[in-house]
Amino acid sequence: MAKKKPMAAKRLSAPKIRADEARYMMKTYRRPPEVFTHGRGCRLYDSHGRGYLDFLAGIAVNATGYVHPRMVRVIRREAGRATHVSNLFHNAYQAPLARKLAQWSGLDRVFFSNSGSEAVEGAMKLARAYAHAKSDSGARLKTRFLALENSFHGRTFGALSITHTAKYREPFAPLVPGAEFVRFNDVADLDAKFDDTVCAVVIEPIQGEGGVHVVSEEFWNRARQLTAQHGAALIADEIQSGLGRTGRRFAYQKFSSLPDIVTVAKPLAGGLPLGAFIASEEFASALSPGMHGSTFGGGPLVCAAALEFLTIVEEENLLANVRERGAELRAGLEKLAARFDFIREVRGEGLILGLDLSVEGAPFVAEALRMGLLINCTHDHILRLLPPFVISKRDVAEFLKKFETVLARAAKFVNKSSNKPAAAASKSESQTQPLVLAATR
Ligand SMILES: Cc1ncc(COP(=O)(O)O)c(C=O)c1O
Numbered sequence: 001m002a003k004k005k006p007m008a009a010k011r012l013s014a015p016k017i018r019a020d021e022a023r024y025m026m027k028t029y030r031r032p033p034e035v036f037t038h039g040r041g042c043r044l045y046d047s048h049g050r051g052y053l054d055f056l057a058g059i060a061v062n063a064t065g066y067v068h069p070r071m072v073r074v075i076r077r078e079a080g081r082a083t084h085v086s087n088l089f090h091n092a093y094q095a096p097l098a099r100k101l102a103q104w105s106g107l108d109r110v111f112f113s114n115s116g117s118e119a120v121e122g123a124m125k126l127a128r129a130y131a132h133a134k135s136d137s138g139a140r141l142k143t144r145f146l147a148l149e150n151s152f153h154g155r156t157f158g159a160l161s162i163t164h165t166a167k168y169r170e171p172f173a174p175l176v177p178g179a180e181f182v183r184f185n186d187v188a189d190l191d192a193k194f195d196d197t198v199c200a201v202v203i204e205p206i207q208g209e210g211g212v213h214v215v216s217e218e219f220w221n222r223a224r225q226l227t228a229q230h231g232a233a234l235i236a237d238e239i240q241s242g243l244g245r246t247g248r249r250f251a252y253q254k255f256s257s258l259p260d261i262v263t264v265a266k267p268l269a270g271g272l273p274l275g276a277f278i279a280s281e282e283f284a285s286a287l288s289p290g291m292h293g294s295t296f297g298g299g300p301l302v303c304a305a306a307l308e309f310l311t312i313v314e315e316e317n318l319l320a321n322v323r324e325r326g327a328e329l330r331a332g333l334e335k336l337a338a339r340f341d342f343i344r345e346v347r348g349e350g351l352i353l354g355l356d357l358s359v360e361g362a363p364f365v366a367e368a369l370r371m372g373l374l375i376n377c378t379h380d381h382i383l384r385l386l387p388p389f390v391i392s393k394r395d396v397a398e399f400l401k402k403f404e405t406v407l408a409r410a411a412k413f414v415n416k417s418s419n420k421p422a423a424a425a426s427k428s429e430s431q432t433q434p435l436v437l438a439a440t441r
Pocket residue numbers: 115116117118120152153154155204208209237238239240241265266441
């Protein structure tokens with residue numbers, strides 16, 4: 001019997017989709033030619049029905065994989081009730097979700113947004129509002145933000161102001177004034193830049209887009225000490241590293257102190273748009289009715305989905321799976337690093353792992369795609385792996401086997417002396433496979 005084609009594939013014409021995208025969409029993304037139609041578990045399928053083992057998970061979003069039956073059930077159920085009621089009214093799911101996020105984080109109060117960037121904006125506003133509320137004189141001097149070199153906090157103006165990468169920032173200048181960058185893990189530089197005019201230090205405990213760099217305990221402790229002493233906020237941006245990706249609920253939970261404010265988004269609602277910032281009572285008290293809001297943030301459908309996601313992580317013991325599969329994946333990558341001398345370092349924790357290459361990473365991403373693996377490259381030479389929390393031992397073994405071939409094949413194209421793909425190879429690459437998944441975030 002002929003193989004049954006996926007439903008979506010019958011309706012879609014991939015060339016028409018590509019043509020209409022090229023004609024009607026803003027030119028913000030470079031994409032490979034594949035058109036993805038559906039997924040199942042840790043696999044994503046294109047319009048030809050070809051499956052890809054997804055070690056990118058929608059950029060750290062699809063933590064329970066595709067069409068997890070519990071997520072599908074809840075989303076279907078709520079779609080048949082009320083998807084939106086506005087924040088002028090109570091809904092059934094914000095409170096239980098806020099309660100769980102408070103328990104998970106060790107903090108007290110939650111505000112729901114629609115995206116990560118918007119959660120960061122809210123966290124920045126809260127830090128300013130707190131500083132203003134505490135100022136005796138009413139003089140608004142405590143307004144500066146310190147972020148880290150290589151940081152990524154989002155694309156809106158506030159979040160962009162504390163995002164380090166120049167190419168994201170410079171086309172949109174001037175940004176929000178008062179942001180400055182501290183050298184990564186450099187306590188002396190933090191000491192030099194911190195003073196009483198700082199309202200917040202913003203840290204990704206593990207930088208994701210920046211290239212999977214792990215913040216040191218010494219740096220975190222000093223940031224905690226300075227902010228506590230001077231009445232500034234310590235903000236942990238856990239949009240990529242949080243909600244289980246390290247094998248802990250939050251990456252900062254390996255440190256002995258809590259931040260004042262935490263941002264979350266990405267996996268929170270199982271692929272539906274939802275973010276949040278969570279704060280201690282002390283900081284949260286700086287907001288009163290009318291000061292901050294959102295039309296869509298925290299609607300019943302997304303909150304029900306998020307509640308189900310967090311419950312799945314607990315009930316299916318996914319934190320342990322992240323730790324165990326992460327350790328296997330890392331061990332396999334370390335072995336490959338010993339074999340391929342262009343892998344300078346394997347970094348990360350749990351299932352946020354980076355391979356720092358001494359050569360350009362884009363050919364490896366393109367070769368991985370050809371081999372049926374989805375990965376990403378950030379900052380030109382760091383391959384980033386962000387698989388779903390539900391990956392199995394077999395998935396890890398399959399990935400490592402195929403990835404070994406990817407490394408061996410793509411290595412042939414890279415000219416180590418120039419750190420660039422060899423001319424002939426890069427030409428044919430760019431004609432056939434725009435180097436997409438190398439894009440950002
Ligand atoms: C650490 C971090 N903060 C903020 C953001 C922005 O989130 P969003 O793209 O949902 O606005 C991202 C996105 O990659 C991120 O990784």
